[in-house]
Amino acid sequence: MTLRNGLLLGTAFLVGVVAGPEIGRVARHQATFGSALAQDVQQNTAGTSATSASGHAETYRLLTLFGDVFERVRADYVQPVTDRDLINNALNGMLTGLDPHSSYMTAKQFADMQVQTSGHFGGLGLEVTSDAGLIKVMTPMDGTPAYRAGMKTGDYIISINGKSLDGIDLNDAVDRMRGAPDTKITLTIKRPGKDKPYDVTMTREIIHIQVIRSALYGKVAYIRMASFDEDTESGMRDAFEKMKKQAGGKLDGVILDLRNDPGGLLDQAVAVCDDFITSGEVVSTRARHPEDSQRMNAHGTDITDGLPLVVLTNEGSASASEIVAGALQDHHRSITLGTRSFGKGSVQTVIPLSGDNGAIRLTTARYYTPSGRSIQGLGITPDIKVRESREDDSKFMLREGDLAHIIKNEGGTQTPAAPRTDLPAIAKSIPDEPPANWPTFDPTKPGTDFQLQQGLKVVNAMSAGQAAPAASTQHAGSP
Known part of the structure; x- marks a missing residue:
C-alpha cells in the first residue's frame, strides 16, 4: 500500500501496529523542525519588533534549557543511555503532552502504522x-x-x-x-x-481483520463494520447485494452495526454515507489554517432505495464510525440505537520526517457533523438509548472526555438539536436495558445481543408501516 500521509481518525494505539489508520489528504511537506526552529531563532534581527524579539529570546532560552537537561542526563544517569533514546523520548513527550492523539513515531513504528490499512498485521x-x-x-x-x-x-x-x-x-x-x-x-x-x-x-x-460481517435475519440485512479500512465500503456493498439476492430481491430494512468500531479512513466513511445519502454534506473539518479546512459532500445513490435503517453505537464507536453515525442521524436517514459513542472529534495529520526518522501524528483540525455539531468529548447520543446489559457500568466506560488534556469542544453550533419527531411509535416501548432473565451475551448467539434484538424490532416496525426516516438535505449547509 502507498501511504497517503494525511488525516488520522484512529483513537488509540493498536497492539500489532503503533497507531490508528490514516485518512484524507496528502501532507504537503516533510517536517524538518530542527533547521526550521534554528532559522526562526536567528531571525531575531535589528528590524524585528520588540514583541517578536522577546518571543525569540524566550525560545532560545528554552532550547538552552533543553540542551542543559539533555547533557546532564547523558552524563549522570544511573546507566548509559543513547542520544537517540533521549531524543525519541523528548519528541514523544512533546507531542503526547499536547493531547491524547498526537505522538512521535520512530521509523519502525511508522512502518508498523502503514500496515493496518491493508487489513492484516501481527x-x-x-x-x-x-x-x-x-x-x-x-x-x-x-x-x-x-x-x-x-x-x-x-x-x-x-x-x-x-x-x-x-x-x-x-x-x-x-x-x-x-x-x-x-x-x-x-x-x-x-x-x-x-x-x-x-x-x-x-x-x-x-x-x-474481518472488517465486514453480515447476516440475514428474516428479511433484515445486518452489516457489522469492525473498522474503516481500504475495502470497507466495497465489502459493505457486496454484503448488502448478496443478502438482497438471498432475500429474493426484496429486503425489509438494514441494521448497520458500528459498535466497538474505532474508526479508520475518512474516504471510506464518506463512501459509506454515499451509499445511503444521495446529496448534502457528510462531514467538514476546520483547521488552524483556513486553506486546510475541508467539506465533504455525498454524491451517491441510496443502494437500499430508502429502506428503514438502524445504526447501532456504543462507547467503542469512534472517529470514522461517529462520522457515519452523525451524518446519517443529521440527515434523518437512520435511527441510532444503543449508547453514547466515544466522542473523538479531532483529526490528525501524519507528517513523515526527513532522513528516515519516522513521522509525527499531529492534531491539526476538528471535524463537524452536517448540522455543525462538534462531537469532541461528547459523542453521538443515540435516538433510542439501550444498554447492552443491566449492569450500570457507565462509570467504567472510557470515552474521549475521560482522557487527559483533550482539546476543547469549540467552533460548532451551540443550539441543541430539536427532538426528533419522526421516530416510529415502537421507539417509546423499547426498554433501555435487558429484562432480569435476559441470557448472558454470547457473540456467537445473536439472540443474546439485546441491542441487536431491539434494533430488529425497530426496523421491522418501520417496514410494517410505522414512520421510516427518509434522507433529508436540511442540514447541508457548511457549519
Whole structure:
C-alpha cells in the first residue's frame, strides 16, 4: 500500500501496529523542525519588533534549557543511555503532552502504522490507550485473540508476563505485547467492578481483520463494520447485494452495526454515507489554517432505495464510525440505537520526517457533523438509548472526555438539536436495558445481543408501516 500521509481518525494505539489508520489528504511537506526552529531563532534581527524579539529570546532560552537537561542526563544517569533514546523520548513527550492523539513515531513504528490499512498485521487485535499513566483497553477487535479471550473496553493491563507496566510508556507497553506469531503472552488484567486482578493468556497471531460481517435475519440485512479500512465500503456493498439476492430481491430494512468500531479512513466513511445519502454534506473539518479546512459532500445513490435503517453505537464507536453515525442521524436517514459513542472529534495529520526518522501524528483540525455539531468529548447520543446489559457500568466506560488534556469542544453550533419527531411509535416501548432473565451475551448467539434484538424490532416496525426516516438535505449547509 502507498501511504497517503494525511488525516488520522484512529483513537488509540493498536497492539500489532503503533497507531490508528490514516485518512484524507496528502501532507504537503516533510517536517524538518530542527533547521526550521534554528532559522526562526536567528531571525531575531535589528528590524524585528520588540514583541517578536522577546518571543525569540524566550525560545532560545528554552532550547538552552533543553540542551542543559539533555547533557546532564547523558552524563549522570544511573546507566548509559543513547542520544537517540533521549531524543525519541523528548519528541514523544512533546507531542503526547499536547493531547491524547498526537505522538512521535520512530521509523519502525511508522512502518508498523502503514500496515493496518491493508487489513492484516501481527499482534493481539487489541486497541489500548494511556489513561492517567495506566494502560487501558479501548476495544478488542472482532475474531482476534483478545476478542476470544473475553477482554473488554475499560480493562486495565497492569502487567505483561509477570512484569509490571507501572510507569511504562504506552509505546513500550505496545512493543512488549507484540511478538512472533504462535508465541504465548499473559496479561494481568484489572477489570473495574472486580475485586482482584486476574491473568489472561493468549497466543499471538497474524491478525486478519474481518472488517465486514453480515447476516440475514428474516428479511433484515445486518452489516457489522469492525473498522474503516481500504475495502470497507466495497465489502459493505457486496454484503448488502448478496443478502438482497438471498432475500429474493426484496429486503425489509438494514441494521448497520458500528459498535466497538474505532474508526479508520475518512474516504471510506464518506463512501459509506454515499451509499445511503444521495446529496448534502457528510462531514467538514476546520483547521488552524483556513486553506486546510475541508467539506465533504455525498454524491451517491441510496443502494437500499430508502429502506428503514438502524445504526447501532456504543462507547467503542469512534472517529470514522461517529462520522457515519452523525451524518446519517443529521440527515434523518437512520435511527441510532444503543449508547453514547466515544466522542473523538479531532483529526490528525501524519507528517513523515526527513532522513528516515519516522513521522509525527499531529492534531491539526476538528471535524463537524452536517448540522455543525462538534462531537469532541461528547459523542453521538443515540435516538433510542439501550444498554447492552443491566449492569450500570457507565462509570467504567472510557470515552474521549475521560482522557487527559483533550482539546476543547469549540467552533460548532451551540443550539441543541430539536427532538426528533419522526421516530416510529415502537421507539417509546423499547426498554433501555435487558429484562432480569435476559441470557448472558454470547457473540456467537445473536439472540443474546439485546441491542441487536431491539434494533430488529425497530426496523421491522418501520417496514410494517410505522414512520421510516427518509434522507433529508436540511442540514447541508457548511457549519
